[in-house]
Each structure stands twice: as C-alpha cells, then as structure tokens.
Amino acid sequence: MYALQGGESIPVVDPSSADGVFALLWLVVALPLAGAAILLVGGKYTDRWGHLLGTLLPIGSFVISLVMFISVLGRDDSDRQVMQHLYTWIEAGHLNVGMDLLYDPLSALFLLLITGVGSLIHIYSIGYMAHDPRRRRFFGYLNLFVAAMLMLVLSENYLGLFLGWEGVGLASYLLIGFWQHKPSAAAAAKKAFVINRVGDMGLSLAIMMFFVLFGSTSFSVISSAAGNASETQMTVLGLLLLLAACGKSAQFPLQAWLLDAMEGPTPVSALIHAATMVTAGVYLIVRSNFVFELAPNAQTVVIVIAGISILWGAWIGCAKDDIKKALAGSTMSQIGYMMLGAGLGVAGYAFAIFHLLTHGFFKANMFLGAGSVMHGMDDDVDMRHYGAIRKAMPITFLTFAMGYLAIIGFPGFSGFWSKDKIIEVALTQNIVVGLVALLGAGVTGFYMTRLMLMTFFTEKRWSKGVHPHESPAVMTGPLVVLAALSVLGGIMLAGEWIVDFLQPVTGVSEHEDPPIPVLAVSAIAVVVVAIGVAVAWFVFGRHAVPREAPRDVSFVTRAGREEVYGNQINDTLVVNPSRHLTSGLLVTDKRVVDGVLTGGPVAIGAIATIARRAQNGFVRSYALSLLGGALIVVLALLAVNLT
Amino acid sequence: MNITAYVVLSGILFTIGCVGVLTRRNAIVVFMCIELMLNATNLALVAFAKQHGNLDGQIAAFFVMVVAAAEVVVGLAIIMTIFRTRRSASVDDASLLKY
Numbered sequence: 091m092y093a094l095q096g097g098e099s100i101p102v103v104d105p106s107s108a109d110g111v112f113a114l115l116w117l118v119v120a121l122p123l124a125g126a127a128i129l130l131v132g133g134k135y136t137d138r139w140g141h142l143l144g145t146l147l148p149i150g151s152f153v154i155s156l157v158m159f160i161s162v163l164g165r166d167d168s169d170r171q172v173m174q175h176l177y178t179w180i181e182a183g184h185l186n187v188g189m190d191l192l193y194d195p196l197s198a199l200f201l202l203l204i205t206g207v208g209s210l211i212h213i214y215s216i217g218y219m220a221h222d223p224r225r226r227r228f229f230g231y232l233n234l235f236v237a238a239m240l241m242l243v244l245s246e247n248y249l250g251l252f253l254g255w256e257g258v259g260l261a262s263y264l265l266i267g268f269w270q271h272k273p274s275a276a277a278a279a280k281k282a283f284v285i286n287r288v289g290d291m292g293l294s295l296a297i298m299m300f301f302v303l304f305g306s307t308s309f310s311v312i313s314s315a316a317g318n319a320s321e322t323q324m325t326v327l328g329l330l331l332l333l334a335a336c337g338k339s340a341q342f343p344l345q346a347w348l349l350d351a352m353e354g355p356t357p358v359s360a361l362i363h364a365a366t367m368v369t370a371g372v373y374l375i376v377r378s379n380f381v382f383e384l385a386p387n388a389q390t391v392v393i394v395i396a397g398i399s400i401l402w403g404a405w406i407g408c409a410k411d412d413i414k415k416a417l418a419g420s421t422m423s424q425i426g427y428m429m430l431g432a433g434l435g436v437a438g439y440a441f442a443i444f445h446l447l448t449h450g451f452f453k454a455n456m457f458l459g460a461g462s463v464m465h466g467m468d469d470d471v472d473m474r475h476y477g478a479i480r481k482a483m484p485i486t487f488l489t490f491a492m493g494y495l496a497i498i499g500f501p502g503f504s505g506f507w508s509k510d511k512i513i514e515v516a517l518t519q520n521i522v523v524g525l526v527a528l529l530g531a532g533v534t535g536f537y538m539t540r541l542m543l544m545t546f547f548t549e550k551r552w553s554k555g556v557h558p559h560e561s562p563a564v565m566t567g568p569l570v571v572l573a574a575l576s577v578l579g580g581i582m583l584a585g586e587w588i589v590d591f592l593q594p595v596t597g598v599s600e601h602e603d604p605p606i607p608v609l610a611v612s613a614i615a616v617v618v619v620a621i622g623v624a625v626a627w628f629v630f631g632r633h634a635v636p637r638e639a640p641r642d643v644s645f646v647t648r649a650g651r652e653e654v655y656g657n658q659i660n661d662t663l664v665v666n667p668s669r670h671l672t673s674g675l676l677v678t679d680k681r682v683v684d685g686v687l688t689g690g691p692v693a694i695g696a697i698a699t700i701a702r703r704a705q706n707g708f709v710r711s712y713a714l715s716l717l718g719g720a721l722i723v724v725l726a727l728l729a730v731n732l733t
Numbered sequence: 734m735n736i737t738a739y740v741v742l743s744g745i746l747f748t749i750g751c752v753g754v755l756t757r758r759n760a761i762v763v764f765m766c767i768e769l770m771l772n773a774t775n776l777a778l779v780a781f782a783k784q785h786g787n788l789d790g791q792i793a794a795f796f797v798m799v800v801a802a803a804e805v806v807v808g809l810a811i812i813m814t815i816f817r818t819r820r821s822a823s824v825d826d827a828s829l830l831k832y
Contacts, residue, residue, distance in 0.1 A: 707831030709763075709824045713754050 111157050112172045115191050118154050118201060119244060121147040123237035129230030137226045141219075144229030145212040148236050152205035159198050170195055170594055173246055180249070184305055190246035192309065196595040199443060199588075200243040200373060203450045207365040208236045210568035214458050215357040217564035218465065222355075228268060232361065235261035239366035243373055248297045248307035251374070255293060255338070258367050259286045265361075266354040278350035285347040289337015293374075296330035299323070313380035327381050328388025331374055332395065339371025339425045342398040346656045348422055349406065352414040352471075356461030359414060363421045364454035369446050372425065375432040376439050379596055383435065392433030397526045399426035402654055404533035408540065409650025411639055412471045413460045416541050417453070419653075420497065423530060424449045430527060431512045438515045439596035440589040445508035448579040452496035452505055455572035459490035462565055463545060466558035473544040474637050475553050480546040482558035485566045487546050489573035494542050496576040498535045498619050501612075504579025511583070514611045521605070528618050535622025543630045551637045739780035746773035760812045760822045764805075771801045 125147035129140045136143070162170050171194040180187040193201075212232060219225040238257025245251045267279025300307050303323060304315050316324070335341065340348035348368070352359055362368060375382065375392065382389050403422030410416040428449070431442030464471060466483055480487040496505035509531060517524030552558070560566065582588045606614075639651075649655060704715075746769055753766030775794040782790025816822050 702832040705832045707828030709827070710755055710758075717751065717755070 106169060106172055107174075111154070111161050112174065112193060114154050115158070115172070115174045115193055115244070116176055118151045118205070119191075119237055119240045121150045121154075121237075122233040122240065125233035126230050126237060129226055129233065134226075140226030141216050141229045144226075144233050145209070145216060147233060148205055148209045148212055151236070151240065152202070152209050155198070155201040155205050158193060159202060162193070162195075162198060167590070167594060170198075185301070187247060187249050187307060189250060190308070191244045192246035193244065194595055195591050195593075196373075196376065196443065197243045199447060199592075200369075201240065203369075203447055204236060204239050204243065204365045207450050207454045207572070208232075208239075208361065210571055211357050211361050211365065211454060211458065214360075214461070214565050214568040215355075217562045218357055218461055219355065224268075228265075228355070231261055231264045231268065232357070235265060235361060235366055239370065242370055246309060248293075248300055248309075248312075251377075252293060252297060255334075255370065256290065258338070258370060259283065259290065262286075262351070262358075262362060262367055265358040266351045268354055268358065272353065274350075275353040278347075278353040282347035282351050285344050286337050289334045289344055289371075292330040292333030292337070296327055296334065299327055299330070303327075309377065309380075316380045316384055319384070321384060324381055324385040325387045328378075328385040329391060331378050331381060332388060332392055335371030335374050335429070336395060337371070338374070339368045339429065340422050341371065341395050341425060341429055342402055343656075343659075345399065345402065345422055346653070346660055349410075349415050349418045349653055352412070352418055356414065356457060356464060359418070360454045360457035360461070363418070363457055364450040368421060368425055369428075369450065372428040372432055372442055372446055375429065376442060376596065379436070379439055382433075383597075389433050389435060392429060393520075393523055396426045396429035396433055397523060399423065399429065400526060400530035401533070402426075402656075404530055404537060405646075405650050406653050407537035408533065409647050411473050411544075411651075413463065413473050413476070413541065413545060414457070414471055416473070416537060417456055417460060420534065420537065421449075421453060423534065424453065424497070426530070427509060427512050427527065430516060430523065434512075434515050434519055434523075436597045436599040437519070438512065440592045441508065441511040441515060443592060443596075444582060444588050445505075445512055447582065448496065448504035448508040448576070451572055451575035451579050452493040455493035455569060455576050456490055456497070458565070458569055458572065459486050459493065462486040462561040462569065463490075463558075465561050465565070467552070468556050470553060470556070473541065474635060474639060475551055475556075476545045477548045477551045477635065478546070479558055483560045485560055486569065489566070489569040490546070491542070492573035492576045494538055496579070498538050498623065499531060499615060500619075501616060502577075502580070504576055506612075506616075507580035507583045510612050510615055513615055514608060517605065517611060528615060531615055532618040532622040535619035536626045539623045539626035540630050543626065544635055547631065548635050551635065734783065736780040736784050740777060743773045743777040743780065746770075746776065758823045758825050760815070760824050763824060764808055764812065768801060768805070771797055 125144050129136050129144055132140070162172075171192065174191045174193070176189040176191065178186065179189040212229070215225075215228065215232065219228050222228065235258065238254045238261055240254070242251055242254025242258060245254060263279045263283040266282050267276050269275045270279075297307055300312055303319050304312050306312065319327075333344075336344045351362060354362075382392070400423050403419045403424075403426060406419030407416050407423060408419075410419060424445070428442045428446050431438035431445060463476065463479060463483065463486060466479070466486075467476065470476075492503070496503040499506040499509045513524060513527045513531065516527045652658070750766040750768075750770035750773060753769065754763050757763050757766065775797050778790040778794045778797070780790075782788060782794075812822060815827055819826060
C-alpha cells in the first residue's frame with residue numbers, strides 16, 4: 091500500500107467517526123479512571139469492596155477493547171481507524187487541541203495488552219496484597235496507572251499523549267513508593283520520578299516544536315505535513331522523542347531508576363514492566379514513525395541506544411542475586427530489543443510491537459511468579475536463599491518455566507518468534523547490530539537459566555523458619571493464563587498477521603532477505619541461546635550455590651552487581667556538579683543578591699539616624715526651618731523671574 | 734495712588750512678627766506675633782487690591798481673617814490645656830515630641 095522510499099513518510103489514513111461499539115471508546119479510559127476516583131476519594135468507606143471494584147473496572151475496559159478488536163477485524167484494512175472527538179480541550183488563537191481518541195490497529199493491540207494483562211495483575215493483587223492494610227489505596231493507584239496508560243495510547247495528539255505520559259509517571263511514583271514507611275522505597279520513587287522528568291523534558295520540547303513547525307500536535311496533521319520540515323528539524327525532533335522514550339522505557343542513559351523501582355510491591359513491578367510504563371517509550375517511537383522515517387540519523391541513534399541497552403541490561407541481569415532486580419535487568423535488555431526493532435524503521439516496527447506484546451505476557455508471568463515465590467519465602471528476594479522451590483510450589487514453577495522458555499527464545503514459544511524476527515531484520519540491515527542482538531540473546535539464555543537454577547533447582551538454601559507453600563488460586567490463576575499466553579503468543583505471527591494488521595500505521599516495507607537464509611538465522615539464534623544456557627548450567631547447575639554472595643569476584647561480576655556503575659556515572663556527571671552548582675548559587679544568593687537588596691535599606695537607615703537629629707522638639711527651631719524654607723522658595727521664584 | 738508706604742509698613746510689621754515668633758518663649762506672645770504677621774499680610778493684600786483697582790486682594794484678606802479667627806480658637810485652647818497640665822506657657826518646655 092505505502093511502499094516507502096527513502097525520505098517518504100507514512101500517511102495516516104483518514105479515520106472514520108466512532109459509531110456502534112466504538113462510541114464506547116471513551117469508556118475504556120473512563121472506567122479505570124472512575125475506579126481510581128472512587129477508591130481514592132471514597133476513602134475508608136470503600137475499604138471492604140474497593141479491591142473488587144478496582145478489579146472489575148479494568149476487566150470492563152478489557153471487554154470493551156475485545157469487542158472493538160473483534161469488530162475491527164471484520165473491517166477492511168483501510169477502514170480500521172476510528173476517531174472519537176470528545177471535546178475541545180484547548181482553544182487559543184491558532185492553537186486548537188481537541189480531546190480526541192484514536193482507535194487504530196496499534197492502539198487496538200496496546201489496549202488489549204494493557205487491559206488484559208493489567209486485569210490479570212489486578213486479580214493477582216487481590217491475593218498478593220490481602221494482608222496489606224492499605225490495599226484499597228493500592229487498587230486506586232493501580233487503576234490510575236491503567237487509566238493513564240490507556241489515555242497515552244488512545245490519544246490522537248501528542249498533548250493528550252503527554253497527559254497520559256505524565257499520569258503514568260505520577261502513578262508509578264505513587265506505586266513504587268507505596269510502602270512509603272521504608273526510606274528505600276520513598277527514595278526509589280523519587281528517583282524514578284526525577285529521572286522520568288529528564289525524559290519528559292524531551293517530550294515537552296518536542297511537543298512545542300510540533301506546535302511551532304506544524305501548528306498542531308495531531309498525528310494526522312503532522313504526518314501529512316512532515317515532508318515540509320527539513321531533515322535537521324526532523325532529526326532534532328527524533329532525538330527529543332528518543333530522550334523521552336529513554337526516560338520512560340529505562341534505556342541507556344536514563345536506566346538507573348528501573349532497578350530501584352523494584353522497591354514497589356511485586357504486582358507493580360509486573361505492571362510497570364509488562365503492561366504499562368516501560369512500553370510507552372516503544373509506543374512513542376513507533377507512533378512517531380513519520381518523524382523517524384525522515385530522520386535517518388535519529389534512527390541510527392535509536393539503534394545505538396538500543397544496542398547498548400540490550401547488553402547493559404543483560405549484564406546487570408547476570409550479576410544480581412535479587413530475583414526482582416535480575417528480572418528488571420532483563421526488562422531493560424528486552425526493551426532494548428523493541429527499541430532496536432523500532433529503530434530499524436518500517437521493516438522493524440511491527441516486530442517491535444510483536445516483541446512488546448509477547449514480552450508483556452512472559453514478563454508479567456515471571457514477575458508475578460517471582461512475587462508468588464516471595465510470598466512463599468516470607469518476602470525474601472535473595473535467590474541465594476532459594477533453591478529447590480519447584481517441589482514446594484509446583485504451579486508457580488511450571489508457569490514460571492513457560493515464561494523462562496519464552497524469554498530465552500525456546501523454539502515454538504512466543505519469545506522465540508518475536509526475538510528471532512528482530513534479530514533477522516537487524517542482521518539484514520547491519521551485520522554489527524545483528525551480532526549485538528544475537529549476543530544479547532545468548533546472554534539472556536545465560537542469566538535466565540541462572541535465575542531458574544538458583545530459584546527452582548539446586549539444593550535448599552532456605553532461611554530458618556521459612557516454609558514455602560503454593561500461593562492461593564487467586565494468584566496462580568493469572569499465572570496460568572499468562573503462562574498460556576507466553577507459550578501461544580507466537581500465534582500472532584502466523585501468516586505474518588501482525589505485520590498486515592499494523593500496516594495502516596507502520597507502513598509496508600519491501601521484503602529484503604537477510605544475507606543468510608532465514609532458517610539459518612533461527613538456527614544460529616537457537617545455538618547461541620543454547621550455549622548461554624549450557625554455560626549457566628556449568629557455572630551454577632553443577633556446584634552448590636553459596637548462600638552468601640562470593641566477595642572475590644571478577645571485575646565483570648562486580649560491575650554487574652553495581653548496575654554497570656550507572657548510579658556512579660550519574661553521580662559524577664550530573665548529581666555532584668548540580669550539587670556544587672546549587673551550593674555556589676546559594677552562596678551567591680546570600681552574599682551578592684541579598685547584599686544588594688538589604689544594602690539599600692541599611693544605608694537609608696544610617697542616613698535617617700543622622701537626619702532625625704533635626705527633630706529636636708523645639709517649636710521655635712521648626713519655625714526657623716519654615717522661615718528658611720519660605721525664604722528659599724521666594725528667592726528661587728525671584729531668580730527664575732529675573733532671568 | 735502710591736502704596737509704597739503701606740507695603741513698607743506691612744514689611745516692618747511682618748518682620749517684627751517673624752522675629753517675635755523666633756525669639757519669644759511665651760506661647761501667648763508667639764501667638765500674638767503670628768497674628769501680627771497675618772495682619773501684615775492683610776495690609777499688603779488690601780494695598781495691592783487698591784493699586785490694581787479690583788477686589789481680589791480684599792476678598793483674600795477676609796479669608797485670612799476667617800482662618801486667623803479659627804486658628805485663635807484652636808490655638809488658645811491648646812495653650813490653655815498645656816498650661817493647665819504643665820503650669821507653664823513656655824514653648825521650649827513643650828519639647829517632648831522628638832527623636
């Protein structure tokens with residue numbers, strides 16, 4: 091339909107107006123938003139049934155999304171975009187921003203992921219947070235999170251997207267710091283918020299630039315006028331959007347918040363890593379494809395960032411003993427794959443989204459599985475205290491294993507199809523990028539096997555008094571569903587369905603064959619992964635795992651444990667210079683600015699001390715002053731008249 | 734008509750009043766000197782009115798008289814009160830309002 095040549099952009103098809111089931115589009119956002127409002131405003135009166143309401147509303151959104159999805163499947167390719175104009179949001183002079191919702195294939199898939207996986211996480215949270223006295227509030231925040239993310243993917247313009255973007259930032263802050271009595275959780279929430287602000291700065295600058303260049307922030311207006319802007323402008327826009335994406339998606343160099351964010355309750359981690367938040371960056375780049383298609387340099391930067399992030403995240407994942415942090419490192423790495431796909435242009439957009447969906451399934455599965463393990467192990471997160479849990483928690487083990495096989499790309503599982511496609515496209519376009527992606531796949535095999543072995547196999551290293559037990563059905567139920575999705579997610583690729591489906595948004599590329607046959611690429615990927623798995627087995631499977639983390643380790647391990655010195659780099663480059671700048675400004679303020687401002691009044695006071703001696707209380711001296719004054723006036727008048 | 738004599742007399746009276754205000758301590762005398770200055774002004778005003786042949790100066794003189802009468806009422810009342818409380822009519826004694 092739109093075969094892209096270099097420098098051509100993808101026109102957005104004219105959307106049809108919302109009728110039938112699509113008239114309910116606004117409800118998708120409104121339901122969880124209403125849930126958040128009721129639970130947070132209602133206070134303790136909603137304590138008894140708050141978690142049930144908070145779970146039902148996202149499920150309601152999911153049902154609407156599903157009906158809309160089925161209805162859109164029956165339509166023509168060109169008729170799959172629906173726009174709903176709710177009201178005029180901002181109107182000032184030439185500036186006119188509508189509260190418009192756009193339902194198209196891209197947002198359709200996101201809607202299903204967010205509401206589907208989000209609902210499962212809600213259900214799981216009923217069990218996980220059962221003993222938390224603030225459970226009702228937790229569900230209010232979760233609903234807010236889901237509503238903000240839905241707003242983000244449904245908005246038809248960048249300003250509405252920004253609304254959701256900031257909403258996601260707020261909700262993540264509230265949820266990461268949910269256990270606010272822990273100083274570490276409060277600090278982690280603040281850190282996530284601050285680092286996200288850096289990315290938000292990029293997005294807000296990009297939005298301002300859209301206003302200046304195109305007079306609008308609507309996707310359709312910008313994409314049809316994108317050709318008028320110069321390549322430099324597009325490159326700047328692309329880099330600003332990339333900065334935004336890096337902040338939300340925890341890509342290098344704004345990745346440092348992601349591991350600290352593990353301080354939040356585990357369902358929050360699942361929600362952040364699978365359904366909301368970190369996927370927003372990938373969404374932003376795929377949605378802004380009309381910008382990136384015209385800015386090849388920005389695309390190159392995206393690819394470089396993605397490559398660094400893949401290896402950086404994998405490195406962290408290899409060294410962490412905290413099960414959640416190992417998974418968090420893996421998320422950074424997997425998001426790197428999605429960014430890589432998105433950076434590869436039209437050929438990769440659909441696969442980036444495909445990997446995003448499958449990753450949403452298996453990562454939610456594994457995070458919730460990790461939560462289930464923690465639940466049984468008295469909230470211990472150190473894998474060195476685990477071991478042999480498979481017998482104690484068989485359902486958790488089996489579902490986790492499905493996620494494990496999916497993420498390492500075991501043939502047939504969902505992750506195999508999606509990661510394989512990205513590697514294939516990367517190899518086609520650039521051999522170095524392809525090799526980085528392949529290496530990342532191998533390391534993924536290594537660290538996930540390590541996690542698997544240390545948690546579920548090897549010998550028991552449990553702490554005293556810990557008796558692992560299987561979690562209740564309300565927690566294992568979502569695990570089973572997600573495990574099934576992790577296994578079967580690859581079905582979306584059947585007959586290149588997802589590529590065709592996303593075509594109206596992402597465009598069509600001329601199919602290029604990789605330098606080596608496709609089957610060979612798959613085979614190589616599987617072999618690389620197998621090597622990674624085997625190495626992990628040799629290192630961790632054959633010997634007893636020490637209960638304390640060994641101290642005398644190589645530089646590589648030490649760097650991995652320190653998150654590849656991400657925090658130290660931030661401290662050196664940003665935090666400490668800012669701190670010095672602040673103290674310098676403080677001194678300047680006190681000495682210079684305050685000196686000028688207080689100097690005036692002080693001088694006037696000194697003069698007044700002298701002048702007030704004239705006020706001596708003797709009437710006759712006042713009379714003399716009067717006389718003198720009158721004389722001066724008369725003399726002055728005379729002088730003026732004489733000249 | 735030559736008004737020089739009137740103006741000179743007015744000047745002399747004004748100067749006497751002025752010096753009196755500056756040098757005398759008794760509040761009543763100071764007050765009388767002020768009256769002298771006002772009436773010296775009145776004399777000058779009437780003399781100039783005569784020279785110009787219109788009534789402006791004479792009207793101004795009436796205003797001054799009215800103001801002087803009002804001032805006497807208030808001023809004498811103040812002086813009486815001060816004398817009652819401090820047993821003194823010296824203006825130099827009433828010098829508490831200062832820095």
